[in-house]
Amino acid sequence: PRPYQPQQPQQPEFPSPPMAMRQVSLQAVKHAECPICFEKLHVAPCGVFLDESGRRVSPDYYNLEAAREWLRTGNGHCPMTRRPVSAVREVPDLSKDPDGWFEVVDLDGDGKLSRAEAISALKAQLPLDNAALDAALVDPQHTMWRTWDADGSGSIERSELLAPNGLAAYVRRTFEAAQNKTAIPDMRTDKAGWYAYWDEDGSNSLEKEEVVRALIKTLGLSRDQKQVFAMRSTVDAIWPIFDADGSGSIERDEFLRPGDGLADTIIATMQHG
Known part of the structure; x- marks a missing residue:
C-alpha cells in the first residue's frame, strides 16, 4: 500500500472577476486601497464580504462603509468574485480582539x-511601506516572517500570534510608532535615533533596500533620479564590507559601531562625495 500523505489545506477558489474589474483590483491591491472607493484602507475600518454561511467570498478587503453601501444599494454580489454576498463583517483591531481578527483573516x-493571509491583512490595516510587506510575502526567510513564524512551520498559529515578538506585538509597535513619529533624526548627531526611526518592524536589522530608501527620504532626493541613482550606487559600493555573509541585511550594532560602522562610513562618503 502507498504510504499515507496528509492533504495540504487548499486555499478556497474564487471565480475570476471580469478583466476590467481585475485590473482595478490589481491597482487597489498594489496601493492597499479599497477596490470600491479607492480610499487608502488603513485610514478607516475595513470590512470583508460574507456569504450565507458566514464564509468570506473573496480574499479582498474593503473600506467598511463603502462595502456596507455596496450591499445597501442592492449589489448582492461581490465586486471582485461576483459570488453572492449576504453580509459585511468588520475586520477587528488585532491589538484589541486578536481572536476575532484571526478568525476573519x-x-x-x-x-x-x-x-498571504497575514500580510494582505496587515497591508489593509497598517500605515506601512507596502514594499516591505511585499518582500516578506515572497520571501519565507524574510526577517519579519521568521520572527512571526517562530516554529518555522510556514504559517502562524494562534499561539504565535500572541507571542512576545509575534504579530500582535508587531502591530502594537507599528501603531505606536506611527502615532509618535516625528521629524527624521539627523544621522550625523543621532545615529541610534535614525536607525530606530527606519527600523519599522523592530527587527534590529535593516536590509539594503531599506537603507537606500531611508537615505533617499532623509536627504529629500526622491524627485532627483540622478541623486537617487548616485545614492543607490554609494550604498551598493560599501555594502559588501558590512554584509560579509551576503544576507542582504545589516544588524544594529554593525550600523552603529563607532568609527568603522555603516553609519559613519555613509556619513564620511557623503561628506567627501
Missing part, C-alpha cells in the same frame, strides 16, 4: 495563517 478556515 483565516481565509480558508484551517486554523492558521499563511503568509
Whole structure:
C-alpha cells in the first residue's frame, strides 16, 4: 500500500472577476486601497464580504462603509468574485480582539495563517511601506516572517500570534510608532535615533533596500533620479564590507559601531562625495 500523505489545506477558489474589474483590483491591491472607493484602507475600518454561511467570498478587503453601501444599494454580489454576498463583517483591531481578527483573516478556515493571509491583512490595516510587506510575502526567510513564524512551520498559529515578538506585538509597535513619529533624526548627531526611526518592524536589522530608501527620504532626493541613482550606487559600493555573509541585511550594532560602522562610513562618503 502507498504510504499515507496528509492533504495540504487548499486555499478556497474564487471565480475570476471580469478583466476590467481585475485590473482595478490589481491597482487597489498594489496601493492597499479599497477596490470600491479607492480610499487608502488603513485610514478607516475595513470590512470583508460574507456569504450565507458566514464564509468570506473573496480574499479582498474593503473600506467598511463603502462595502456596507455596496450591499445597501442592492449589489448582492461581490465586486471582485461576483459570488453572492449576504453580509459585511468588520475586520477587528488585532491589538484589541486578536481572536476575532484571526478568525476573519483565516481565509480558508484551517486554523492558521499563511503568509498571504497575514500580510494582505496587515497591508489593509497598517500605515506601512507596502514594499516591505511585499518582500516578506515572497520571501519565507524574510526577517519579519521568521520572527512571526517562530516554529518555522510556514504559517502562524494562534499561539504565535500572541507571542512576545509575534504579530500582535508587531502591530502594537507599528501603531505606536506611527502615532509618535516625528521629524527624521539627523544621522550625523543621532545615529541610534535614525536607525530606530527606519527600523519599522523592530527587527534590529535593516536590509539594503531599506537603507537606500531611508537615505533617499532623509536627504529629500526622491524627485532627483540622478541623486537617487548616485545614492543607490554609494550604498551598493560599501555594502559588501558590512554584509560579509551576503544576507542582504545589516544588524544594529554593525550600523552603529563607532568609527568603522555603516553609519559613519555613509556619513564620511557623503561628506567627501
